[in-house]
Amino acid sequence: DAGVTQSPTHLIKTRGQQVTLRCSPKSGHDTVSWYQQALGQGPQFIFQYYEEEERQRGNFPDRFSGHQFPNYSSELNVNALLLGDSALYLCASSVGLAKNIQYFGAGTRLSVL
Amino acid sequence: GQQVMQIPQYQHVQEGEDFTTYCNSSTTLSNIQWYKQRPGGHPVFLIQLVKSGEVKKQKRLTFQFGEAKKNSSLHITATQTTDVGTYFCAGALYNFNKFYFGSGTKLNVKP
Numbered sequence: 001d002a003g004v005t006q007s008p009t010h011l012i013k014t015r016g017q018q019v020t021l022r023c024s025p026k027s028g029h030d031t032v033s034w035y036q037q038a039l040g041q042g043p044q045f046i047f048q049y050y051e052e053e054e055r056q057r058g059n060f061p062d063r064f065s066g067h068q069f070p071n072y073s074s075e076l077n078v079n080a081l082l083l084g085d086s087a088l089y090l091c092a093s094s095v096g097l098a099k100n101i102q103y104f105g106a107g108t109r110l111s112v113l
Numbered sequence: 114g115q116q117v118m119q120i121p122q123y124q125h126v127q128e129g130e131d132f133t134t135y136c137n138s139s140t141t142l143s144n145i146q147w148y149k150q151r152p153g154g155h156p157v158f159l160i161q162l163v164k165s166g167e168v169k170k171q172k173r174l175t176f177q178f179g180e181a182k183k184n185s186s187l188h189i190t191a192t193q194t195t196d197v198g199t200y201f202c203a204g205a206l207y208n209f210n211k212f213y214f215g216s217g218t219k220l221n222v223k224p
Contacts, residue, residue, distance in 0.1 A: 033211070042119075042201050042214035043156065056211045090155060099144050099205045099212070104155040 004029075004093050004105035012111045013081050021076040021108045025093030032074040033102065034066060035090040043090055049074050050097055078110075086112045116140065117204045119215030127223050132189040134218035136202035143207045145185045147176060150217070151198040159187075159200075192222045 005024045013019050025032050031050045035043035045058035049068035068074045072093075078085055088109050092102035118137045126132055136145065144163040148156035160169055162178035162185060169176045175188045185204075189196055199219045203212040 035214075042203075042216045045211045045213070048211060056209065058211065092156075097210050099210060101146070101158050101161060102212070103158065104148075106155050 006105035010109045018079045023091030024073045029093035031094045033092045034076045037088040081112045116213035117215045123219045125221045136185045142204040146203045148201045
């Protein structure tokens with residue numbers, strides 16, 4: 001039973017570029033949440049997808065967008081990258097919209113130069 | 114502003130000593146979760162507390178949820194080197210299906 005998988009594990013981009021991160025949820029899970037974790041900080045909620053729709057959003061600009069596919073996998077897109085976007089991006093999957101247990105993937109480490 | 118505050122930021126203990134981290138919210142929480150993140154790893158779910166005044170135990174770990182559902186604590190008895198990592202609380206508000214993570218308490222255990 002595969003857990004939450006994220007790709008790629010590491011990524012280096014330059015300012016102004018665009019990036020797409022991918023997440024496959026744990027088997028049986030239908031909800032995906034994305035978090036940004038800066039070094040030495042707690043994860044910050046970006047948004048949540050359920051039934052292919054964005055259901056909740058944190059305090060992040062429109063440069064951050066996402067998508068959920070019919071198989072429940074999800075993508076996080078960030079446009080016009082800034083140096084401050086350098087962080088660990090975590091995907092967490094859960095069941096439904098209730099405040100259930102979240103299972104986190106290993107994350108994608110994004111460095112913006 | 115930050116919804117959930119967590120203290121202390123760091124804690125260094127000798128193996129065998131106890132450890133406690135505290136989580137506080139200015140707003141009543143619907144529930145609270147605790148996670149552990151090992152160095153270089155990702156958050157791993159430990160426990161969820163839902164009821165006012167709830168206390169749950171997992172071996173040497175004791176979790177409490179305050180009566181007003183605005184604070185929580187994690188206490189580890191007789192720490193071991195395997196307890197090393199950062200412990201995060203994550204609180205959820207009523208009517209919002211998202212979790213606000215604290216900034217974490219980094220625990221270092223000296224053998």
